[in-house]
Amino acid sequence: MDISAPLLEARNLVKTFPGVRALKGVSLTLHRGEVLAVIGENGGGKSTLMKSLAGVQPADSGEILIDGRPAEVASVPDALARGIALIHQELNLADNLDIAANLFLGREKSRFGTIDKPAQYRAARPLLEAVGLDADPAALVSTLCIGQQQQVEIAKALSLNARIIIMDEPTSSLTTRESEKLFKVIRDLRSKGVGIVYISHRLVEVMDLADRVTVLRDGANAGNLEKSEISHEAMVRFMVGRDVSRFYPQKSGKLGDPVLEADDLRSPAHPQHGLNFTIRAGEIVGLSGLVGSGRTEMMQTLFGITPATGGRLRISGNSLVPQTPMEAINVGIALVPEDRKKQGVVLEMAVSENLSLASLRRDQNAALINRRAENDLCSEMIGKLRIKTPGGKQPAQFLSGGNQQKVVLGKWLAMRPRVLLLDEPTRGIDIGAKQEIYQLMEQLAADGVAILFVSSEMEELLGMADRVLVMHEGRMAGELAGIGLSEESVMHLATGGCHSTSKSTCN
Amino acid sequence: MQLKKTLGITLLFFAVCILTTSLSENFLSSYNLENLLRRTALFGIISIGVAFVIVTGGIDLSVGSVVCLSGCGLPWLLTTQGWSLPSALMAVALVSAGIGLLHGLLITRLGIQPFVVTLCGLMMYRGIARGFTGDQTVGFGDGFKGLRSLATGRIELPFIDDFALPAPCVFLLVIALLAAFFLNRTIYGRYLLALGRSEEAARYSGINTGCMTVLAYIICSCLAGLGGVLFVLDVNIAQPSDCGNFYELYAIAAAVLGGCSLRGGVSTIFGVIIGAALMQTLRNMITLTSRHQHMEFAIIGAVLLAGVVADELMKRRNIRRRAVRALREESTPA
Numbered sequence: 001m002d003i004s005a006p007l008l009e010a011r012n013l014v015k016t017f018p019g020v021r022a023l024k025g026v027s028l029t030l031h032r033g034e035v036l037a038v039i040g041e042n043g044g045g046k047s048t049l050m051k052s053l054a055g056v057q058p059a060d061s062g063e064i065l066i067d068g069r070p071a072e073v074a075s076v077p078d079a080l081a082r083g084i085a086l087i088h089q090e091l092n093l094a095d096n097l098d099i100a101a102n103l104f105l106g107r108e109k110s111r112f113g114t115i116d117k118p119a120q121y122r123a124a125r126p127l128l129e130a131v132g133l134d135a136d137p138a139a140l141v142s143t144l145c146i147g148q149q150q151q152v153e154i155a156k157a158l159s160l161n162a163r164i165i166i167m168d169e170p171t172s173s174l175t176t177r178e179s180e181k182l183f184k185v186i187r188d189l190r191s192k193g194v195g196i197v198y199i200s201h202r203l204v205e206v207m208d209l210a211d212r213v214t215v216l217r218d219g220a221n222a223g224n225l226e227k228s229e230i231s232h233e234a235m236v237r238f239m240v241g242r243d244v245s246r247f248y249p250q251k252s253g254k255l256g257d258p259v260l261e262a263d264d265l266r267s268p269a270h271p272q273h274g275l276n277f278t279i280r281a282g283e284i285v286g287l288s289g290l291v292g293s294g295r296t297e298m299m300q301t302l303f304g305i306t307p308a309t310g311g312r313l314r315i316s317g318n319s320l321v322p323q324t325p326m327e328a329i330n331v332g333i334a335l336v337p338e339d340r341k342k343q344g345v346v347l348e349m350a351v352s353e354n355l356s357l358a359s360l361r362r363d364q365n366a367a368l369i370n371r372r373a374e375n376d377l378c379s380e381m382i383g384k385l386r387i388k389t390p391g392g393k394q395p396a397q398f399l400s401g402g403n404q405q406k407v408v409l410g411k412w413l414a415m416r417p418r419v420l421l422l423d424e425p426t427r428g429i430d431i432g433a434k435q436e437i438y439q440l441m442e443q444l445a446a447d448g449v450a451i452l453f454v455s456s457e458m459e460e461l462l463g464m465a466d467r468v469l470v471m472h473e474g475r476m477a478g479e480l481a482g483i484g485l486s487e488e489s490v491m492h493l494a495t496g497g498c499h500s501t502s503k504s505t506c507n
Numbered sequence: 508m509q510l511k512k513t514l515g516i517t518l519l520f521f522a523v524c525i526l527t528t529s530l531s532e533n534f535l536s537s538y539n540l541e542n543l544l545r546r547t548a549l550f551g552i553i554s555i556g557v558a559f560v561i562v563t564g565g566i567d568l569s570v571g572s573v574v575c576l577s578g579c580g581l582p583w584l585l586t587t588q589g590w591s592l593p594s595a596l597m598a599v600a601l602v603s604a605g606i607g608l609l610h611g612l613l614i615t616r617l618g619i620q621p622f623v624v625t626l627c628g629l630m631m632y633r634g635i636a637r638g639f640t641g642d643q644t645v646g647f648g649d650g651f652k653g654l655r656s657l658a659t660g661r662i663e664l665p666f667i668d669d670f671a672l673p674a675p676c677v678f679l680l681v682i683a684l685l686a687a688f689f690l691n692r693t694i695y696g697r698y699l700l701a702l703g704r705s706e707e708a709a710r711y712s713g714i715n716t717g718c719m720t721v722l723a724y725i726i727c728s729c730l731a732g733l734g735g736v737l738f739v740l741d742v743n744i745a746q747p748s749d750c751g752n753f754y755e756l757y758a759i760a761a762a763v764l765g766g767c768s769l770r771g772g773v774s775t776i777f778g779v780i781i782g783a784a785l786m787q788t789l790r791n792m793i794t795l796t797s798r799h800q801h802m803e804f805a806i807i808g809a810v811l812l813a814g815v816v817a818d819e820l821m822k823r824r825n826i827r828r829r830a831v832r833a834l835r836e837e838s839t840p841a
Contacts, residue, residue, distance in 0.1 A: 305711070329713040337711050346705045357701060357712040360694040367693045390832075398829050411712065 005068025007032045007195040008053070008084070008164050013062035015048050022048040023059065024219040030164065030195045035186060037210035038199045040239055045219040046199050050166050053197070054086035055079035066164075084164045085157035091149050095142035100124040102141055103156050127155040131185050146292075147178030154185060165189065166197040171205060172291050172456070176495045183209055201457065203235050204491070215239055218430055236459065255466075256281030258314075259450035260302075260333075260419045265311035265321075269297035270474025274311055277469055277476065279419070279450040284441060286465030287454045289494050294474040295454045296338050299423050302452075303335040304328040316418060329358060332418035336408050336425055338454070344408040345396040352378035352392035354407050359414040381410035386436065402433025409440065420444060422453040426460060438464060458487045472496050513778035515817060516764055519810075520785045527788065531795040537670040541661065543791050548675035549658075549737055551783040553754060554761035555686050556730030558779045559723045561762050562690070562703045565614065565621035567724065569606070569628030570731045570758050574751030576632040577603055577735030582645040582745060592654065596736075603732025604725055606632065611721030629755065637747040646744030658740035675737055679780070682730065687776040699723060757786050760811050766818070785810070 008030040015023040023045050030036045040046050052059040055073045064073050066082050073079045079086070093102050100120040101108075109119040117138075124137035133151040141149060150170060157165050167186075171179045186196055186209065200206055206213060213225040215238035223238040259281045264274035275298060279285050289295045300306045302313070304322030313321045315331045322328035328335075337343035345354050356374045378392040385406040389399055396404055405425065412420065422441070426434045441464065445451055455461045461468055467481040470493035477493040480486075527534045534540075553570055560567045577599045584595040606628065613624045647655060657678075661671035690696035702709035702716045710716045734754075739745045764785060765778030789810060793803050 303711075324713075324715070325710060326713045326715060335711065339707075342705065343707045343711045346701050346708045348704045349701060353697065353701070357697075357709070357714070360697060361713070367695060369692055369694055369697060395829075 005065075006030060007034075007067065008197075009063075009065040009068070010049075010053060011063040011065070013049065013052050013059040013064075015052055015057065015059045022219055023052065023062075025062070026216060026219065026221055028197075028214050028221075030197060032163075032195055033190050033193045034211045035190055035196045035198050035209055037206040037213045038197055038216065039201060039203070039206060039213060039235060040216035040222070044216040044222075044239070046216055047168060048219075049216065050086060050168050050197065050199060053079070053164075054084055054166055056086065080160055080162070083160075083162050084166065085160055085162035086166045086168065087150070087153045087157060087170060088168055091146070091153055093141045093149055093152060095140070095149075098138050098140050099128070099135060099144075099152055100137040102152055103127060103137075103159055105156075123159075124155075127159050128152075130158055130188075131155045132181060132188075145178070147174050147181065150174070150178075150182065151185065154189075158189075162194070164195045164197070166199070168199045169201070170198070171200065171202060175290075179205070203232055203458075204487075206230070206235065207232065239459075254446075255283050256448055257316075259316055260452070261314040262302075263312040263314070265298075265301065265313055266309045267294065267297045267301035267474075268306050268309050270294045271309045273475035275476050277479070279452055281418075281448045281450055282445050284445050284451045284453070284464055284466050286461040286468040287452060287471065288456075288461055288468055288490050289471035289477070291456070292473075293471040293494065295471050296423055297474075298471070299335060299338075299421050299452075299454060302328070302419075302421060303333055305335075329415060332416075334358075334412035334415055334417035334420050336405070336412065336420070336422040338423035338427075340401065340404055340408060340428075345404050347397035348395050350393045351382070351387065351389050351396055351399070351407055354396050355381050355392075355410050355414065358411050362415070377414055381407075381413065384413070385410050385440065400430065400433070402429035402437075405429055405433065405437065409437070413444075417449060420449050420451045422451070424454055424456065426455075426457070458490065461490065462487065470494050513766060513775055513781060515821065516766070516778060516781050516785065516814060519814060520781050520788065523785060523788050523792065523810075527792040527795065530792065533795055534791070539791070539795070541671065541673050543787055545658075545673035545675050545741065546787045546790075547780075547784045548673065548679040549734055549741065550754070550757055550761065550787060551679045551780045552675070552682055552737070553731050553734035554758040554765070554779050554783045555682055555776060556727035556734075557755070557758040558762040558765065558776070559686070559699070560621070560727045561759070562699050563720050563723045564703045564706070565720070565723070566625065566759070567610070567628075567727050567731075568622065568625040568755050569610070569632060570727065570734075571751040571754035571756075572629045572632035572636075573603060573606055573728055573731035574735035574738060574754050575745070575747060576606075576636045577732040578739035578745045578750045579636040579640050579645050579747045581736050582647050582739060583640055585651065586645065586647065587640075592651075599732055599736060600729070603728045603735075606732075607725035607728030608721060610728065611724035614724070615717035615720050633747065633751075636750075640747045642747055644744050644746045646739075648743075651740075655740045655743065658737045675741070678733075678737065683776050683780060690776065695719065695722070757783075760807070761786050764811060764814050 006029045010026065010028050012025045012027055013023050014025055026045060026049055028036065028038065038046050038049065048057065051057040053064065053073065055076045055078045058074045064071050071082050073082065073084065094105065100117070103124050104120050109116045109123065121137045128135060128137065131151045131154045133148055133155065135144065135148060141152065144152065154165070170182060174182065186198070189196060198209060207230055210230060211227050213230055213235060215222040215225070215235065217239060225234055257280060258278045260279040262275050262277050264276060266274050287295050297306065301308045304325045304327050307323045308321045311321070312319060315333065318331065320327065320331055322331070322333065341347060346357070352374055355378050359377065360369065375392065381387065382389065382392065387406045387410065388403050396407055399407065425437055441451055441453070453464070462485065467479065468485055468490060469479050470477045470490055472494055473496070480489050480493070553574065557567055557570055580602065581595055581599050584590040584598060585592065610624050610628060613619050614621050656674065658675055660674035662674060662677070663671050690700065698709065698714045698719050702714060702719055706716055735751060738751070761782035762779050764782035765780070766775050786807060789807050790803060793799055793806060799806070
């Protein structure tokens with residue numbers, strides 16, 4: 001074995017999906033006992049790269065070298081056999097089984113063909129100790145919190161003798177305390193010579209943890225940073241590829257009357273917390289919070305998907321708590337949902353049919369479809385939003401993510417909404433389309449639409465929002481604007497800290 | 508577009524027709540053709556109903572039992588119970604619609620899988636029919652000639668001497684035109700197609716998906732009820748333990764062969780009718796050659812499987828081709 005060779009080297013990986021070139025020749029190098037952070041905007045190719053390395057979705061072309069020797073990683077078992085383990089963003093545990101059963105899933109310790117539970121429990125204990133999880137191996141995974149479940153995943157990777165552990169946004173759903181525990185585990189692993197690829201868009205964590213940083217942008221390498229070069233500015237510069245302040249459109253600043261007023265609104269997901277906020281015409285308000293903080297649930301309550309269990313909502317002065325999406329649409333609310341492919345577009349339907357889906361009911365006389373009106377709407381939106389498609393008849397599934405999102409936006413623009421709700425509007429779409437969506441949001445706001453958008457991307461939140469609402473565990477943790485609005489202040493509130501100048505009380 | 512989707516099955520249908528002609532000179536006799544058309548029309552009607560449910564991504568296994576219930580119910584009400592014709596027909600229609608409503612509500616409101624709900628229906632409705640008839644054969648005897656001509660009638664065609672169009676074909680034609688119009692030209696048809704492909708995306712677009720799904724099940728049960736009435740009018744007697752047995756499978760097979768994906772969405776009514784015709788022609792072929800009577804299901808199953816596999820392979824090739832083309836267009840500036 002060549003000790004001087006890097007532990008893992010990827011050269012020129014290319015991966016293509018229908019309609020998208022996700023990786024356009026990406027390379028990275030990982031040494032023993034090193035934490036390599038891979039960062040980049042959503043849609044930059046991070047997750048695809050990790051899935052290629054772990055054999056989940058093998059690359060179309062390119063080379064992977066382990067210990068300096070070419071290695072074929074065509075499947076997950078291949079990757080595991082070569083010591084590569086991926087810890088997914090969404091955890092892959094069977095939560096109806098106990099910890100030990102999950103650790104040894106697929107390679108159970110057996111005696112006479114039956115599972116030898118005591119042996120599994122004995123073998124599980126040192127593994128759990130190694131990741132600092134103080135739990136009984138016989139405990140059901142469903143009784144563990146997310147942070148502990150993640151530790152089980154890491155223990156599982158260790159039990160497979162993984163030398164390369166890839167972590168995809170491991171802290172996205174952890175509290176600060178849980179994250180700190182995780183960092184300690186990561187540092188322990190590093191000192192034992194394990195190589196760790198750490199994907200995150202939390203730059204503060206990266207500065208804290210990483211030995212080197214590889215930045216991806218639009219499916220290609222945007223730059224590498226050595227330990228001494230790692231700084232917030234340097235990372236953002238590589239990620240965005242241009243000056244951040246010019247990436248987001250200029251704000252117009254004219255605010256009109258309140259359009260959306262929530263008074264003690266309670267979503268079924270967190271009925272114990274009433275939500276209060278107001279959004280004015282022409283205002284762009286960001287909604288922040290960790291995953292599970294109730295952001296998406298609140299959007300769905302506003303749109304009538306999960307009707308509110310209490311409280312009041314006023315839209316342009318009229319009281320109405322929508323019980324169905326149809327009611328919400330009728331008073332001028334539109335939602336660009338979080339899961340574009342499932343909730344936003346009907347993948348197998350044509351672009352034109354997707355664009356008209358919401359407005360059919362209003363535009364058509366009687367129950368008949370007016371084909372001409374449908375085609376007119378389609379060409380109008382394709383032109384206005386610069387949707388790249390061979391034509392209106394193209395099924396939406398063959399469009400890239402950004403163009404699919406434009407179709408969703410077009411569907412709602414046809415309804416001329418007064419309130420536009422967007423849930424992670426730019427997740428997984430390329431940077432060019434992203435900027436177009438930002439411009440569109442600004443333009444709609446300038447036309448007097450009230451906009452509320454959820455985003456996990458701090459840059460986007462700070463760049464786009466006039467004001468940011470922050471949620472934590474189902475309650476409104478605070479509201480930030482102007483000089484008080486910063487990455488730190490948002491994170492502080494999102495992770496449960498109190499904010500002295502926030503309007504809501506923290507208790 | 509519509510034609511392209513059903514091209515494969517249409518070719519297969521003609522191939523089976525030609526094969527049968529070469530195997531038996533009786534196939535093209537007007538007596539046989541009339542019978543074949545009548546069976547095709549009857550099965551086509553219930554297949555269109557099932558297609559509506561399949562479009563929503565659901566399934567209805569109770570169709571055969573609803574055929575039995577209405578097929579036994581009508582003569583029972585008329586002859587044994589002495590109901591008047593209008594009230595008996597009304598009762599059959601209401602019960603059929605009620606069954607669909609019940610299925611739809613259980614599926615959308617309680618979230619029970621369509622498979623389970625309609626499986627229970629499959630057992631219940633036949634059981635009910637066997638119950639009220641005392642498991643005895645019911646029929647019209649010599650009466651109701653006028654009513655029976657709805658199914659047994661023949662419409663003389665000009666310029667053709669010894670061939671007449673069976674009356675059920677007219678029913679099928681009207682229902683097929685209405686169904687195709689509903690699915691392709693009305694917003695509710697569009698809603699059904701949308702929710703079949705993505706229930707969630709349809710709901711997020713403000714469509715009352717629950718209501719539309721219930722409608723699909725009502726349409727399905729009503730057409731099954733109508734089918735049952737026509738079946739019993741055609742053969743004059745109905746045996747509760749046997750009437751409509753396995754018809755749900757013929758109907759589902761016809762809908763699937765006709766291009767309905769069990770994952771929901773796609774449908775062409777023309778394809779469904781060709782599918783029904785193909786099933787009946789296969790049965791006809793087996794009867795005529797009469798050497799492999801007991802192989803009927805094996806042969807039909809094999810043809811169905813071959814059709815579905817061919818369709819899937821073709822679809823995959825199309826998707827790949829389109830994806831490559833889309834990528835090429837994306838990478839060149841618009």
